[in-house]
Amino acid sequence: MEKVVEIETLHLFPLLDKMLINLLNALTDVEWNAQTVARLWKVKDVAAHLLDGNLRTLSASRDGYFGAKAENINTYGELTAYLNHMNMTWTNAAQRLSPKVLTFLLESTGPQYLAHLQSLDPFGNAVFPVAWAGQESSANWFHIAREYTEKFLHQQQIRDALGKPGLMTKELYYPFIDTFMYAFPYTFRDMAAKQGTVVSLIVTSEIGGQWNIVKGEKEWVLNKDTHPEANATVKISPDIAWKLFSKSLRPAEILKEAELRGEEQLGRQVLEIVAVMA
DSSP states (O other), X not given: OOOOOSSOOGGGHHHHHHHHHHHHHTOOHHHHTOBOSSTTOBHHHHHHHHHHHHHHHIIIIITOOOOSOOOSOOSXXXXXXXXXXXXXXXXXXXGGSOHHHHHHHHHHHHHHHHHHHHHSOTTSBOSSOOGGGXXXXXXXXXXXXXXXXHHHHHHHHHHHHHTOOOSOSXXXXXXXXXXXXXXXXXXXXXXOOOTTOEEEEEEXXXXXXXXXXXXXXXXXXXEOOSSOOOSEEEEEOHHHHHHHTTTSSOHHHHGGGSEEEEOHHHHHHHTTOOOOOO
16 A cells, blocks of 8 residues: 555645744744743743754754653653653753844754754654654654644744734644644543444534544544544534643633533543643
């Protein structure tokens, strides 16, 4: 069978980068210090985190340089704690950088970062697996899609904090949420159900879509059938979806705004999807 890239995102990176640089160049000092939905981060911290993503990718994936080795990481929880520590130490150090310097570094590293992603064999093994999807090894196309979700998510956090529209379009949002949905079956890995059980998630409006998981003999399988006979269905808005699945909102906070039909236990488990590591 011909190999297929399941989610194409590479062509969207230049557009996201251009939109980000234009946005940052126009910010006031007050806007740089605005609080985002990422509770520990203001706008400047999120921009610094995006720069960290560029630099870490170039160092580890392109140059094979990983710095100090992580030790005593044996569980998913230990991995997320390690990543949170790395993120915190970086954003703390970046307090020394001016907004102008941060923007310059993002603009100058962006093309190198993209060139590296473009050089990867889409079906080769990624330097890091997509752990939030339960994978122990991942193809590069999925690694690239995961990187796209990072670029989208953090720019959207900035725009959300400042009331700046732009990213919530079909072209940019759908690949983001479609990638996030690879966490859907993994979220149900310990959920007992009869074979053939169907659980559906609908992200409303023209920029959303429908995703389902079906209980197979051994595991849950993801599909995008639009007319399944579901045992449970959850409907949420695109704005809630990106915040919920990145842990900026938690299930208890959005229950009144989500529409759950069918078996409640299955529906509530949908709201536990998390498609970020830290």
